[in-house]
Amino acid sequence: MKILLLGASGSIGQQTLDVMKKNPSDFILTGFSVGYRTRCIGSILRKFPTVTHVYLRDEHKVKYFQKKHPSVTFYSEKFFHLEDLINAVDCDMVVNALVGFSGLLPSIRALDLDKKLALANKESLVAGGEIINKILDSGKGKLYPIDSEHSALWKCLKVDDKNVSKMVLTASGGSFRKLNRDELKNVTVKDALNHPTWSMGKKITIDSATMINKCFEIIEAGYLYRYPSSKIDVKLHDESYLHSYLIYKNGLCRGEINKPDMRNPIKFALYEGKIPFETKSFSSLEDLKGLHFHDFDLARYPLVGLAKLVLDKKGTYGVALNRANEVAVQAFLNEEISFLDIEYIVFKIMKEHKSIKDPIVPDILRVDHEVEIKARKIVEKIKKGERE
Numbered sequence: 277m278k279i280l281l282l283g284a285s286g287s288i289g290q291q292t293l294d295v296m297k298k299n300p301s302d303f304i305l306t307g308f309s310v311g312y313r314t315r316c317i318g319s320i321l322r323k324f325p326t327v328t329h330v331y332l333r334d335e336h337k338v339k340y341f342q343k344k345h346p347s348v349t350f351y352s353e354k355f356f357h358l359e360d361l362i363n364a365v366d367c368d369m370v371v372n373a374l375v376g377f378s379g380l381l382p383s384i385r386a387l388d389l390d391k392k393l394a395l396a397n398k399e400s401l402v403a404g405g406e407i408i409n410k411i412l413d414s415g416k417g418k419l420y421p422i423d424s425e426h427s428a429l430w431k432c433l434k435v436d437d438k439n440v441s442k443m444v445l446t447a448s449g450g451s452f453r454k455l456n457r458d459e460l461k462n463v464t465v466k467d468a469l470n471h472p473t474w475s476m477g478k479k480i481t482i483d484s485a486t487m488i489n490k491c492f493e494i495i496e497a498g499y500l501y502r503y504p505s506s507k508i509d510v511k512l513h514d515e516s517y518l519h520s521y522l523i524y525k526n527g528l529c530r531g532e533i534n535k536p537d538m539r540n541p542i543k544f545a546l547y548e549g550k551i552p553f554e555t556k557s558f559s560s561l562e563d564l565k566g567l568h569f570h571d572f573d574l575a576r577y578p579l580v581g582l583a584k585l586v587l588d589k590k591g592t593y594g595v596a597l598n599r600a601n602e603v604a605v606q607a608f609l610n611e612e613i614s615f616l617d618i619e620y621i622v623f624k625i626m627k628e629h630k631s632i633k634d635p636i637v638p639d640i641l642r643v644d645h646e647v648e649i650k651a652r653k654i655v656e657k658i659k660k661g662e663r664e
């Protein structure tokens with residue numbers, strides 16, 4: 277399988293390279309992209325001499341790399357759209373390990389070009405779930421999730437997808453799971469980046485602390501498995517060992533139990549779900565000795581409630597949700613706003629959003645841009661102490 281890896285310098289990107297390196301007879305890396313972290317380019321090219329094309333964001337570094345590696349073609353953001361790399365590179369599968377909205381157009385292009393898409397970038401489905409499903413419905417492309425919860429659900433559905441009454445996503449609760457809402461007022465960026473069970477990129481670590489990550493994952497599950505929001509629940513789980521589970525109409529459950537290691541779901545997606553796997557059947561969570569669960573409390577993590585709005589109403593609510601969050605998270609990381617201001621910004625944008633029905637790509641790009649401007653204005657107001 278020839279693979280193009282988008283986001284090779286990130287957490288999922290690096291772990292994808294680990295999986296590929298361990299299975300050299302099954303995977304050939306033909307191209308990859310990085311962001312501004314270009315230090316890894318040399319080592320990836322040494323480990324994967326089959327690479328013909330590399331994309332990086334900083335145009336000033338292209339000349340340097342082109343001179344150093346004349347047999348490889350380098351592109352930069354200024355003159356080339358990332359999604360065009362998918363046309364340029366000879367590949368069967370695109371692994372989308374990009375973070376945020378930057379992943380959407382590459383996901384759409386990959387499927388439009390009838391490629392297999394191994395998707396870590398959940399924001400693609402949050403902002404463009406309907407469009408992505410329409411492409412799949414037209415018979416183009418194949419979509420394989422990398423997110424651990426969705427990988428677990430995929431496995432369980434493979435065993436038995438009949439008579440499912442609920443899909444349950446497990447959640448660690450993020451860096452602040454031991455704090456109450458009052459204690460969230462003064463938490464710092466450093467505290468927020470300290471995730472209890474997973475080591476991940478900065479954005480998803482903050483998304484886990486606010487739990488908007490779980491909101492995104494409900495939307496992701498809704499689009500991937502075509503389940504309504506009413507059939508998707510969340511359960512808090514301390515150890516991140518049970519990765520998600522199904523509850524069947526007869527009361528029995530089925531889930532995947534595995535140590536928290538993203539290389540497992542990455543490998544499963546790279547092999548298109550065609551390798552052996554294990555799921556466990558159980559009659560209640562109490563049967564799973566040594567694992568701890570708690571009921572999910574929407575009042576503690578209110579952002580999770582927005583998944584219902586996005587899945588039920590569709591339109592451009594997901595676009596607004598995603599961009600409001602991206603702006604707010606970046607402002608929090610820049611120490612411009614407090615942790616709870618992230619929620620405030622997201623709710624304000626969502627409350628005022630005028631959704632467009634059945635959006636096409638230009639609508640999505642326009643809404644994304646408008647929300648970005650609006651959310652930045654709210655950040656500026658907060659900085660001046662003018663939060664309403």
Ligand code: NAD
Pocket residue numbers: 282283284285286287288289309310311312313333358373374375376378396397398399422423424474475476477478479480538
């Ligand atoms: P990361 O920040 O570590 O890496 C992101 C990658 O995207 C980097 O290579 C970066 O250079 C690139 N990138 C960012 N913005 C870009 C842009 N505008 N143009 C081109 N490249 C750009 O993030 P990550 O933790 O690896 O997460 C990647 C995706 O996987 C996210 O959607 C995340 O929600 C999802 N995910 C991550 C994990 C995990 O364990 N890290 C688990 C499940 C899902």
Ligand code: MG
Pocket residue numbers: 423424425493
């Ligand atoms: Mg996940």
